Amino acid sequence: MKILLRFPLIACLLVLVSFRASETEKPSIRKDNRLLATAWYAMSAEKQACYLQTYRLAGQQLETMKKQKPKPGKSWAIVTDLDETLLDNSAWSVKVLLEGKDYPDFWNDWEKAGKAPAFPGALDFYKTVSQLKIPVYYISNRNAKNLDATISNLKNLGLPNADSSHILLKNKTSNKIERRDQVLKNHEILMLLGDxxxxxxxVWEEAKSENRSKSVADNATKWGNRFIIFPNPMYGGWRDALFSYKRGMTEAQQDSVWTLHLGEFLKAAEF
Ligand SMILES: [Mg+2]
Incomplete structure (x- = not known):
């Protein structure tokens, strides 16, 4: 020790070297490709405004649409997704990011905790829905084993129809067609909400990227009308389609896929 006190420059260099070493042990969070999307989604006031805006406009749209009559023998229903549409899972997204983990790490615990908050504007929208006496069906790919936790999550938020006949979770397949058909037996769907x-x-189940865009254009008049969509830059079909719905690619393979698609985009933009 005495020698270090006599040579402060050596002491400073040693501190610097050990600091650099500990810095290199943990990879920089800035290099994690989820950072911007997750931070925007968890913390931006712009996201808050997006949800307030969309739920408010959906409520107005519902007031207009309810004047239509459903087909004879059917009554109206609303169908909504849960995650990133009604339930905000930002706390889980931030946890996996900070701990360097990924789905499905911690996801089951998060579902079982049943404490996801609702997005801004959602509760007012569902107040309008309840006043109009239109039942809501929650079609979600949360695990059916955690149905009780999801029911209590929705009940605690004061949402309508928070019961096992209206909450249709994933049993075998993530494909939502069958569960929508189940609703269609007795109802006509007035509005669908999703991210x-x-x-x-x-038409969008496991669809190719180019077909996804074409079908969005083909349904242009439904957006903001019968179809209400929310932003999700973190995950979803938009990303899975770019990867042809394949999982478990190496980092090098993922780099090639991103570079290929971005290169094609730039070529088409002629810039
Ligand atoms: Mg969702």
Whole structure:
């Protein structure tokens, strides 16, 4: 020790070297490709405004649409997705990011905790829905084993129809067509809400990227009308389609896929 006190420059260098070493042990969070999307989603006031705006406009739209009559023998229903449409899972997204983990790490615990908050504007929208006496069906790919926790999550938020006949979770398949057909037996669907195109129609189940865009254009008049969509830059069909719905690619393979698609985009933009 005495020698270090006599040579302060050496002491400073040693501190610097050990600091640099500990810095290199943990990879920089800035290099994690989820950072911007997750931080925007968890913390931006712009996201808050997006949800307030969309739920308010959906409520107005509902007031207009309810004047239509459903087909004879049917009554109206509303179908909504849960995650990133009604329930905000930002706390889980931030946890996996900070701990360097990924789905499905901690997801089951998060579902079982049943404490996801509702997005801004959602509760007012569902107040309008309740006043109009339109039942809501929650079609979600949360695990059916955690149904009780999801029911209590929705009940605690004061949402309508928070019961096992209206909450249709994933049993075997993430494909939502069958569960929508179940609702269609007695109802006509007045409005669908989601953050993923497959929340709206089977045409988007595992569809190729180019077909996803074409079908969005084909359904242009439904957006903001019968189809209400929310932003999700973190995950979903938009990303899975770019990867041809394949999982478990190496980092190098993922780099090639991103570079290929971004290169094609730039080529088409002629810039
Ligand atoms: Mg969702």
């Amino acid at each position: 993923n195109l497959a929340d709206f129609d089977g």
